[in-house]
Amino acid sequence: MIPKREKQVQEDCGDLLIEVLKNLVFFKVEDCGDLHMVQLEIVVIFKRDCGNLKGGIVEECGALQGDVVRLISSSSKSKSSKSLITCSTAFHFPPLNQLPDSTSYTQLRKNNLYSSWHSVNSTNTAPSSHNRNGFFSQNFNQKGSGFWIGQGLIGGVRNFSGESVSRESLNYDVVIVGAGPAGLSAAIKLKQLCKVNDVDLSVCVVEKGAEVGAHIISGNVFEPRALDELLPNWKQEEAPIHVPVSSDKFWLLSKTRAFPFPSPFNNRENYVISLSQLVRWLGMKAEELGVEIYPGFAASEILYDTTDKVIGIATNDMGVAKDGSKKDNFQPGVELKGKFGRVTLFAEGCRGSLSEKVIRKYNLRDKGQGQHQTYALGIKEVWEITADKHHAGSVLHTIGWPLDPNTYGGSFLYHMKDRQVAIGFVVALNYHNPFLNPYEEFQKFKHHPAIKPMLEGGTVLEYGARTLNEGGYQSIPYPVFPGGAIIGCSAGFLNVPKIKGSHTAMKSGMLAAESVFRTLHEGSPLEAFWDSLRNSWIWKELYTARNYRPAFEYGLFPGLALSALEHYIMKGRFPWTLKHGKPDHEATDEAQLWRPIDYPKPDGVISFDVPTSLYRSNTNHDHDQPAHLCLTDPKIPELVNLPVYAGPESRYCPARVYEHVVDETGHPKLQINAQNCLHCKACDIKDPKQNIKWTVPEGGGGPGYTVM
Amino acid sequence: MKIMVAIKRVIDYAVKIRVKPDKSGVETSNVKMSMNPFCEIALEEALRIKESGRASEVVAVSVGPSQCVDTLRTGLAMGADRAIHVEFPGTLYPLSIAKIFKALVDAEKPGLLLLGKQAIDDDCNQTGQMVAGLLKWPQGTFASKVVLDEENKVVTVDREVDGGLETLCLDLPAVITTDLRLNQPRYATLPNIMKAKSKVIKKLTPQDLKVEIKSDLEVIQVTEPPKRKAGVILSSVDELIDRLKNEARVI
Numbered sequence: 001m002i003p004k005r006e007k008q009v010q011e012d013c014g015d016l017l018i019e020v021l022k023n024l025v026f027f028k029v030e031d032c033g034d035l036h037m038v039q040l041e042i043v044v045i046f047k048r049d050c051g052n053l054k055g056g057i058v059e060e061c062g063a064l065q066g067d068v069v070r071l072i073s074s075s076s077k078s079k080s081s082k083s084l085i086t087c088s089t090a091f092h093f094p095p096l097n098q099l100p101d102s103t104s105y106t107q108l109r110k111n112n113l114y115s116s117w118h119s120v121n122s123t124n125t126a127p128s129s130h131n132r133n134g135f136f137s138q139n140f141n142q143k144g145s146g147f148w149i150g151q152g153l154i155g156g157v158r159n160f161s162g163e164s165v166s167r168e169s170l171n172y173d174v175v176i177v178g179a180g181p182a183g184l185s186a187a188i189k190l191k192q193l194c195k196v197n198d199v200d201l202s203v204c205v206v207e208k209g210a211e212v213g214a215h216i217i218s219g220n221v222f223e224p225r226a227l228d229e230l231l232p233n234w235k236q237e238e239a240p241i242h243v244p245v246s247s248d249k250f251w252l253l254s255k256t257r258a259f260p261f262p263s264p265f266n267n268r269e270n271y272v273i274s275l276s277q278l279v280r281w282l283g284m285k286a287e288e289l290g291v292e293i294y295p296g297f298a299a300s301e302i303l304y305d306t307t308d309k310v311i312g313i314a315t316n317d318m319g320v321a322k323d324g325s326k327k328d329n330f331q332p333g334v335e336l337k338g339k340f341g342r343v344t345l346f347a348e349g350c351r352g353s354l355s356e357k358v359i360r361k362y363n364l365r366d367k368g369q370g371q372h373q374t375y376a377l378g379i380k381e382v383w384e385i386t387a388d389k390h391h392a393g394s395v396l397h398t399i400g401w402p403l404d405p406n407t408y409g410g411s412f413l414y415h416m417k418d419r420q421v422a423i424g425f426v427v428a429l430n431y432h433n434p435f436l437n438p439y440e441e442f443q444k445f446k447h448h449p450a451i452k453p454m455l456e457g458g459t460v461l462e463y464g465a466r467t468l469n470e471g472g473y474q475s476i477p478y479p480v481f482p483g484g485a486i487i488g489c490s491a492g493f494l495n496v497p498k499i500k501g502s503h504t505a506m507k508s509g510m511l512a513a514e515s516v517f518r519t520l521h522e523g524s525p526l527e528a529f530w531d532s533l534r535n536s537w538i539w540k541e542l543y544t545a546r547n548y549r550p551a552f553e554y555g556l557f558p559g560l561a562l563s564a565l566e567h568y569i570m571k572g573r574f575p576w577t578l579k580h581g582k583p584d585h586e587a588t589d590e591a592q593l594w595r596p597i598d599y600p601k602p603d604g605v606i607s608f609d610v611p612t613s614l615y616r617s618n619t620n621h622d623h624d625q626p627a628h629l630c631l632t633d634p635k636i637p638e639l640v641n642l643p644v645y646a647g648p649e650s651r652y653c654p655a656r657v658y659e660h661v662v663d664e665t666g667h668p669k670l671q672i673n674a675q676n677c678l679h680c681k682a683c684d685i686k687d688p689k690q691n692i693k694w695t696v697p698e699g700g701g702g703p704g705y706t707v708m
Numbered sequence: 709m710k711i712m713v714a715i716k717r718v719i720d721y722a723v724k725i726r727v728k729p730d731k732s733g734v735e736t737s738n739v740k741m742s743m744n745p746f747c748e749i750a751l752e753e754a755l756r757i758k759e760s761g762r763a764s765e766v767v768a769v770s771v772g773p774s775q776c777v778d779t780l781r782t783g784l785a786m787g788a789d790r791a792i793h794v795e796f797p798g799t800l801y802p803l804s805i806a807k808i809f810k811a812l813v814d815a816e817k818p819g820l821l822l823l824g825k826q827a828i829d830d831d832c833n834q835t836g837q838m839v840a841g842l843l844k845w846p847q848g849t850f851a852s853k854v855v856l857d858e859e860n861k862v863v864t865v866d867r868e869v870d871g872g873l874e875t876l877c878l879d880l881p882a883v884i885t886t887d888l889r890l891n892q893p894r895y896a897t898l899p900n901i902m903k904a905k906s907k908v909i910k911k912l913t914p915q916d917l918k919v920e921i922k923s924d925l926e927v928i929q930v931t932e933p934p935k936r937k938a939g940v941i942l943s944s945v946d947e948l949i950d951r952l953k954n955e956a957r958v959i
Binding site for chain 2: 168170210211214277292294297315318319327328329331334336384461615616618619620704706707
């Protein structure tokens with residue numbers, strides 16, 4: 001919102017003040033992309049003793065909900081605004097989630113950043129300066145009589161163009177956010193059910209990538225279990241699943257050697273595929289069945305009705321310039337919602353931005369299995385190597401070097417067809433060392449004497465990165481909320497010891513489709529999805545796999561020992577369920593406890609620097625748009641991240657979005673190169689103070705994966 | 709007045725291209741394709757002229773394989789009224805395309821033919837000029853500003869030339885090829901994309917238009933440009949002169 005500055009001079013301003021306050025406080029903010037970033041602070045400063053007026057305001061404001069109004073008495077002697085704040089009387093209203101109706105109000109943050117003053121009955125208006133990220137810096141004008149109302153907007157408001165934008169709205173029976181394995185499986189299953197039951201439901205899938213499959217990246221050794229159930233004729237219909245697993249190796253690496261271990265996986269009937277290619281094929285199949293898929297449109301806002309039920313989503317405005325103004329080709333977003341009783345499914349993948357909001361809002365973690373979600377960051381390259389070194393279907397996993405025994409992670413190396421090899425490195429995000437750089441660990445790993453010879457003579461085709469769920473059984477949230485459900489990795493069904501999540505994501509989509517169909521066709525409650533999940537093979541599989549990952553909290557070798565015990569003897573029959581450790585963002589130690597790691601320089605043949613790799617991800621965002629990575633409190637990077645943790649975001653981000661630079665005045669500053677973003681969500685997960693919020697950029701931006 | 713806009717389906721500009729291992733061309737399978745950016749600008753200009761009331765209809769045309777339909781649908785979603793797809797799966801050359809466009813223009817009789825100045829895959833910058841030659845129409849290429857004057861049946865075009873800007877006044881019907889600074893193309897909105905699904909795309913083949921696709925050129929090999937060699941640090945001016953004289957032989 002662009003605050004207006006108007007000068008009004010009136011004799012008796014008391015009533016006017018109360019009116020203005022009421023209007024400001026009742027200002028409704030629609031749940032746009034980063035609502036919790038919008039903070040409204042109303043400061044009323046009385047230059048003279050206006051006891052009666054204060055009393056009047058307290059009376060009136062008592063009836064206002066959701067905001068803090070500060071009433072500050074100042075004498076003409078006080079000079080600085082800080083002293084004014086200290087003598088304020090603040091009263092707080094009920095927090096957001098306890099409000100009776102769904103209109104969201106802003107909350108006050110004790111924060112020095114505010115400006116854009118309305119000066120009522122004064123001769124001066126205070127200037128405000130606009131700084132880089134859309135924040136307004138404080139400026140307080142001492143002169144003038146009467147009282148001022150200060151109102152500021154802290155934080156970058158991306159999608160809010162000021163006036164209540166009348167957006168077009170399109171109606172669908174089912175809206176699915178995300179055209180990935182889960183979303184497309186749900187869409188296909190819905191249309192199949194419609195055909196069988198001779199019913200027609202309109203299904204719409206929105207996808208933030210420029211095309212279906214552009215944001216899909218995964219190892220991937222695919223277990224066709226769910227696909228066999230969904231589309232049994234996938235082979236005849238030419239699904240891009242051609243390479244069966246031919247060999248399965250597992251090595252423990254030391255700096256110079258590789259020790260083969262028996263492979264814990266059973267990949268005999270599985271295939272080495274490119275998930276991006278499979279998803280494209282699924283997209284084609286979905287369109288053939290009548291699903292409407294719209295790539296290039298990012299769902300940025302959840303729409304609620306008056307009973308706080310989700311009724312749909314809205315895409316973000318396109319053509320907004322960096323400073324928030326509208327460009328020539330501005331297009332407002334579009335609302336996709338259903339008429340009464342329709343369903344929205346969130347299939348945004350791991351740490352989906354809207355899914356996380358829904359989980360927080362309806363408290364789905366506690367209602368589900370109870371534990372928080374834990375994550376890992378996977379970084380992957382697809383190489384084309386020389387024919388003599390390529391063995392189609394060969395699968396290799398390694399653990400150990402270069403990671404230390406207290407950091408969970410390892411590598412994968414899968415041989416696809418056409419001399420292509422998928423090589424990647426996964427690091428669990430609950431690592432302790434703030435100087436750890438997952439990208440550099442990956443580059444280091446490629447130089448291992450057992451790995452390097454295979455890559456020599458090859459070229460890199462693509463690069464990418466994405467976070468993945470490691471919480472498993474213990475972290476599954478309750479997936480149903482009023483108006484829809486969360487499916488796929490947004491909920492988190494990845495089987496960690498198998499390192500496979502595509503099949504469970506697809507199955508969760510299919511189960512959701514069945515429940516949704518019954519809800520829309522017969523009126524049965526959507527909560528039946530939870531029951532069908534718990535009765536399905538997803539549940540059995542995740543239950544059996546539940547203790548592998550938590551065992552590694554005790555270190556690499558205890559973890560391996562426990563895994564062996566689980567795998568060969570207990571097979572999930574332990575009577576207890578191990579819990580996860582601290583949430584990932586709390587696990588980072590302070591920088592003083594560790595020393596910086598000296599990573600080797602890239603050689604340009606086997607290892608590369610970030611810009612070269614980034615170029616291979618085909619990532620692009622329109623330059624002139626507001627940064628989609630929002631800092632809830634812009635001061636925290638300088639006050640906390642850099643001094644205490646040595647700026648870990650400049651290390652874990654695989655796209656070098658975050659750089660700590662020194663600005664013109666010599667102060668350290670966090671520079672956000674949002675254009676580089678690979679949409680991996682690592683920053684949203686790992687930031688120590690959870691200050692970084694990943695929101696969707698303009699649709700169509702982001703990486704362009706084709707064989708990942 | 710009808711406006712015809714030529715559209716080409718090319719590899720998306722953000723994609724990192726590779727040369728095929730057999731060096732016969734650039735890898736186009738599994739690669740994102742989209743509308744040529746200059747064609748987008750041409751289409752945007754046509755739509756703006758239509759919205760100002762000076763044209764009645766915008767027809768988008770494209771020549772290429774069956775997937776060109778997707779590109780034409782994007783064009784229809786941006787606002788074109790009709791589309792024509794001339795299907796030909798093989799390699800195409802500017803002169804053949806120009807001949808096809810001549811045949812289409814003869815059939816549709818537009819008052820203005822807009823093209824992008826060049827395609828980002830071959831950078832030929834030939835089709836617009838060739839079509840104008842075949843049709844014997846005036847041409848305004850590298851247009852950075854287009855002003856249509858209906859009553860006098862002329863169009864004033866500002867061209868970006870090496871020396872600066874050149875303003876030409878062309879009699880209609882004319883051929884204009886668009887340059888980057890002409891306008892900022894609009895986004896295709898979701899409702900328009902949905903409406904575009906029901907718009908008509910006419911299918912033709914080169915034989916229907918009595919054009920034979922052949923070329924006098926054959927691409928023998930495509931290779932990546934040689935990698936930049938590292939610079940050499942010399943120790944003195946004498947050595948520089950010596951090297952320039954004896955090794956590089958430029959002085």
